Amino acid sequence: MDPRTYVEKHRGEFVAALKDWLAIPSISADPARSGDVRRSADWLAAHLADTGFPTVEVWETDGMPAVFAEWPATDPGAPTVVVYGHHDVQPVDPVEAWHTDPFVPVEQGDRLIGRGASDDKGQVLFHTLGLRANLAASGASAPPVTVKLLVEGEEESGSPHFAELLKRHRDRLGCDVVVISDTTMWSAETPSMCVGMRGLTDCQIDVYGPEVDLHSGSFGGAVPNPARVLAGLLAGMHDADGRIAIPGFHDDVAEVTAAERGLLARLPFDEAEWLRTASSTAAAGEAGYSTLERVWVRPTAEINGMWSGHTGAGTKTIVPRSAHAKVSFRLVPDQDPLRVQRCVDAYVAGNLPEGVRATVAFAGPGVRPCASDLESAAVRAARAAMGRAFDTEVLFTREGGSGPEADIADVLGAPLVFVAVGLDDDRIHAPNEKVEVPLLLKGAESAAHLWDELAAALRP
Amino acid sequence: MDPRTYVEKHRGEFVAALKDWLAIPSISADPARSGDVRRSADWLAAHLADTGFPTVEVWETDGMPAVFAEWPATDPGAPTVVVYGHHDVQPVDPVEAWHTDPFVPVEQGDRLIGRGASDDKGQVLFHTLGLRANLAASGASAPPVTVKLLVEGEEESGSPHFAELLKRHRDRLGCDVVVISDTTMWSAETPSMCVGMRGLTDCQIDVYGPEVDLHSGSFGGAVPNPARVLAGLLAGMHDADGRIAIPGFHDDVAEVTAAERGLLARLPFDEAEWLRTASSTAAAGEAGYSTLERVWVRPTAEINGMWSGHTGAGTKTIVPRSAHAKVSFRLVPDQDPLRVQRCVDAYVAGNLPEGVRATVAFAGPGVRPCASDLESAAVRAARAAMGRAFDTEVLFTREGGSGPEADIADVLGAPLVFVAVGLDDDRIHAPNEKVEVPLLLKGAESAAHLWDELAAALRP
Numbered sequence: 052m053d054p055r056t057y058v059e060k061h062r063g064e065f066v067a068a069l070k071d072w073l074a075i076p077s078i079s080a081d082p083a084r085s086g087d088v089r090r091s092a093d094w095l096a097a098h099l100a101d102t103g104f105p106t107v108e109v110w111e112t113d114g115m116p117a118v119f120a121e122w123p124a125t126d127p128g129a130p131t132v133v134v135y136g137h138h139d140v141q142p143v144d145p146v147e148a149w150h151t152d153p154f155v156p157v158e159q160g161d162r163l164i165g166r167g168a169s170d171d172k173g174q175v176l177f178h179t180l181g182l183r184a185n186l187a188a189s190g191a192s193a194p195p196v197t198v199k200l201l202v203e204g205e206e207e208s209g210s211p212h213f214a215e216l217l218k219r220h221r222d223r224l225g226c227d228v229v230v231i232s233d234t235t236m237w238s239a240e241t242p243s244m245c246v247g248m249r250g251l252t253d254c255q256i257d258v259y260g261p262e263v264d265l266h267s268g269s270f271g272g273a274v275p276n277p278a279r280v281l282a283g284l285l286a287g288m289h290d291a292d293g294r295i296a297i298p299g300f301h302d303d304v305a306e307v308t309a310a311e312r313g314l315l316a317r318l319p320f321d322e323a324e325w326l327r328t329a330s331s332t333a334a335a336g337e338a339g340y341s342t343l344e345r346v347w348v349r350p351t352a353e354i355n356g357m358w359s360g361h362t363g364a365g366t367k368t369i370v371p372r373s374a375h376a377k378v379s380f381r382l383v384p385d386q387d388p389l390r391v392q393r394c395v396d397a398y399v400a401g402n403l404p405e406g407v408r409a410t411v412a413f414a415g416p417g418v419r420p421c422a423s424d425l426e427s428a429a430v431r432a433a434r435a436a437m438g439r440a441f442d443t444e445v446l447f448t449r450e451g452g453s454g455p456e457a458d459i460a461d462v463l464g465a466p467l468v469f470v471a472v473g474l475d476d477d478r479i480h481a482p483n484e485k486v487e488v489p490l491l492l493k494g495a496e497s498a499a500h501l502w503d504e505l506a507a508a509l510r511p
Numbered sequence: 512m513d514p515r516t517y518v519e520k521h522r523g524e525f526v527a528a529l530k531d532w533l534a535i536p537s538i539s540a541d542p543a544r545s546g547d548v549r550r551s552a553d554w555l556a557a558h559l560a561d562t563g564f565p566t567v568e569v570w571e572t573d574g575m576p577a578v579f580a581e582w583p584a585t586d587p588g589a590p591t592v593v594v595y596g597h598h599d600v601q602p603v604d605p606v607e608a609w610h611t612d613p614f615v616p617v618e619q620g621d622r623l624i625g626r627g628a629s630d631d632k633g634q635v636l637f638h639t640l641g642l643r644a645n646l647a648a649s650g651a652s653a654p655p656v657t658v659k660l661l662v663e664g665e666e667e668s669g670s671p672h673f674a675e676l677l678k679r680h681r682d683r684l685g686c687d688v689v690v691i692s693d694t695t696m697w698s699a700e701t702p703s704m705c706v707g708m709r710g711l712t713d714c715q716i717d718v719y720g721p722e723v724d725l726h727s728g729s730f731g732g733a734v735p736n737p738a739r740v741l742a743g744l745l746a747g748m749h750d751a752d753g754r755i756a757i758p759g760f761h762d763d764v765a766e767v768t769a770a771e772r773g774l775l776a777r778l779p780f781d782e783a784e785w786l787r788t789a790s791s792t793a794a795a796g797e798a799g800y801s802t803l804e805r806v807w808v809r810p811t812a813e814i815n816g817m818w819s820g821h822t823g824a825g826t827k828t829i830v831p832r833s834a835h836a837k838v839s840f841r842l843v844p845d846q847d848p849l850r851v852q853r854c855v856d857a858y859v860a861g862n863l864p865e866g867v868r869a870t871v872a873f874a875g876p877g878v879r880p881c882a883s884d885l886e887s888a889a890v891r892a893a894r895a896a897m898g899r900a901f902d903t904e905v906l907f908t909r910e911g912g913s914g915p916e917a918d919i920a921d922v923l924g925a926p927l928v929f930v931a932v933g934l935d936d937d938r939i940h941a942p943n944e945k946v947e948v949p950l951l952l953k954g955a956e957s958a959a960h961l962w963d964e965l966a967a968a969l970r971p
């Protein structure tokens with residue numbers, strides 16, 4: 052039976068299982084829900100065992116448990132794939148904005164509504180349907196690649212124990228490629244594959260001048276003004292072309308290829324509609340790049356906040372003693388957040404006039420950017436698999452922000468490919484989250500083809 | 512009897528009168544003290560009548576009353592002088608920081624302690640002693656110039672009704688020169704004359720971008736960030752030499768003369784001590800100017816405060832919807848606050864990228880700068896008078912901020928000269944205000960000579 056026939060035939064059973072799972076309120080950020088997150092892990096473990104995975108384990112962490120499952124390929128020389136997803140969900144506030152109970156999943160036509168429907172339970176679950184479809188098509192008792200599933204329970208809380216978990220189980224997680232199923236496509240009509248996510252590092256810059264606020268009549272013009280110094284530092288972070296001007300910042304930026312730019316340009320992007328979403332009357336950014344390129348493939352330095360001196364009503368003619376800003380940097384491959392932090396440190400330290408000192412405090416080690424190589428065998432295979440499922444050419448997208456994906460690739464030493472069928476209007480992290488069931492079936496069909504395509508592409 | 516002998520002989524009587532006046536708590540900013548401000552005006556009127564002024568009037572305003580007195584010269588062709596001072600005083604908060612009751616004046620050696628001792632009752636009162644000394648020396652029954660005193664009652668509250676008062680009585684106030692006795696000298700050892708005060712205009716700049724705060728992962732890099740635009744506007748207000756770079760801002764700046772710069776350089780300025788007072792580890796300002804020049808003869812653009820976006824604890828990776836700054840401009844002759852406001856408006860409007868709008872709101876019409884012409888007959892005469900009193904060369908200073916002086920010169924159409932003997936450490940506007948009685952006597956002696964010098968210098 053071909054995969055499409057198989058998944059369509061099992062739609063009812065698949066949706067019933069997903070509704071079962073969605074009924075468990077596995078909100079990792081809510082300590083009162085920790086029992087539910089554990090129930091969610093147990094539900095998934097049982098479902099994976101039912102699916103036929105010979106090995107299924109619940110992996111404990113210092114926080115919420117993850118689920119691991121493995122189904123070895125028939126051929127011991129076949130490649131190995133780790134599929135990453137998460138079984139925890141976002142909080143549901145403001146709950147009064149939901150039209151249905153977030154944990155009583157409801158079907159409305161082709162839509163399934165409930166917290167986690169798209170992010171990420173629906174997208175995890177299409178893999179079990181896809182794997183059954185693959186076996187039904189091949190008639191084999193095992194997949195053509197060794198499939199390992201790793202489904203964490205704290206992604207929506209910032210994956211605080213995930214890196215440690217990866218390192219502890221590194222031996223069990225050995226693989227040739229990591230498949231991430233936690234992103235979106237351009238649209239239902241324009242299926243696409245994410246091939247990169249921006250990283251992030253952010254800091255607070257504190258600039259200090261004279262020890263007290265000074266009267267600007269008596270001292271103004273003859274002592275350094277830390278607000279002016281800060282304004283200079285912030286303004287100097289970009290050149291006239293809108294390109295980041297911090298020395299060394301661009302050293303590791305991998306320029307996007309002409310091939311990828313060409314494919315991005317083929318996306319049916321409606322800038323006027325995008326600007327309406329942004330409530331902005333104009334686009335603005337680095338010269339020479341389109342809006343999509345600016346949010347996906349170019350790094351940014353963004354002032355998130357600033358404050359200094361007198362901010363109340365009326366006038367206070369002072370030279371303020373200090374000035375402060377919060378600045379975040381979105382990073383692109385192959386930038387390293389720690390190296391960027393050193394560039395920012397040096398930039399600030401190198402642009403302070405006499406009589407002014409400054410500190411730069413980074414919020415943490417930052418999030419690394421990640422990207423797939425468009426020319427790699429894994430991306431070609433995954434794109435072909437999705438193309439077979441959607442009966443059309445699959446384009447490429449990226450995402451402006453990211454989670455723990457780069458850490459997975461780094462710890463496991465394997466390239467990432469993103470196979471996912473969420474939509475930007477699925478309202479993930481918002482009230483009334485939904486998923487399009489036909490797209491989940493296309494995801495299952497993609498997954499069914501994916502193991503064959505990867506087996507062929509990665510065979511040594 | 513020469514003026515020095517006269518004023519020294521009448522020291523006791525002079526100090527007793529001043530203590531009497533200082534006991535009246537004429538705080539114009541305190542509505543509960545309005546009766547005391549009126550009592551202060553009445554006290555002064557009586558004292559001026561006792562001194563011999565043929566005309567003494569209390570002039571009402573919509574606020575607190577001023578006192579006017581006139582003593583015509585013997586020679587009807589003699590020049591006319593208006594002496595300006597004020598009889599209201601600053602509030603006394605924090606009153607617990609005073610070592611004596613602010614309104615029970617106390618002599619400690621040569622010092623007289625009490626609110627208003629230096630600013631400005633002591634400096635108003637030396638004029639009556641000086642005028643008596645002048646008459647004692649000449650033996651005449653009237654001064655050699657027509658002396659008009661105008662002593663306002665709301666200077667410490669921003670002189671809200673003073674311009675109106677000047678205009679209403681313009682005919683009575685006709686004069687050839689205005690003598691201001693409400694400033695300070697360099698030091699007791701280095702007597703000096705103020706020859707200029709900076710003006711002021713200040714504004715709030717509000718910059719608006721997208722209508723709501725945006726997520727920097729989804730939108731960062733492709734929409735205008737108003738905080739970045741504001742930082743650019745603020746940083747762009749100065750060039751690399753620290754000179755204000757707002758187009759047109761310098762058009763009316765009168766460059767200080769080499770002669771004045773030479774005299775300013777002769778002041779025994781201790782920059783290290785000045786920096787300690789400023790609690791700054793370095794001086795900073797416009798290239799090519801000394802610290803004193805920077806605070807006295809050069810205009811400034813000073814950021815008094817700014818705020819935008821997330822200013823609390825932690826991280827919020829947003830593109831903020833708006834950014835705000837308060838900026839004040841110290842002005843020097845011949846800058847006009849209204850013209851500077853137009854330059855700032857045009858600068859902001861001309862440097863906004865698409866998708867960003869801004870408003871610039873000025874706090875009011877601003878304060879005009881003022882200056883005396885060092886080569887004028889009036890300044891030469893006043894400098895000679897002070898030189899005779901202090902037995903030494905009188906140097907020049909300026910002040911970094913100012914009050915209503917420019918308006919007086921403007922409405923009366925007469926040049927200003929500053930004859931005053933306060934010191935920067937008199938703690939005016941602070942607890943424990945004091946005055947050096949020997950300097951008030953030198954002020955009286957200067958005033959005694961001043962009428963002769965002015966009569967000679969200004970005789971048609």
Ligand SMILES: [Zn+2]
Binds near residue numbers: 137170
């Ligand atoms: Zn997710």
Ligand SMILES: [Zn+2]
Binds near residue numbers: 597630631666693
């Ligand atoms: Zn005063």
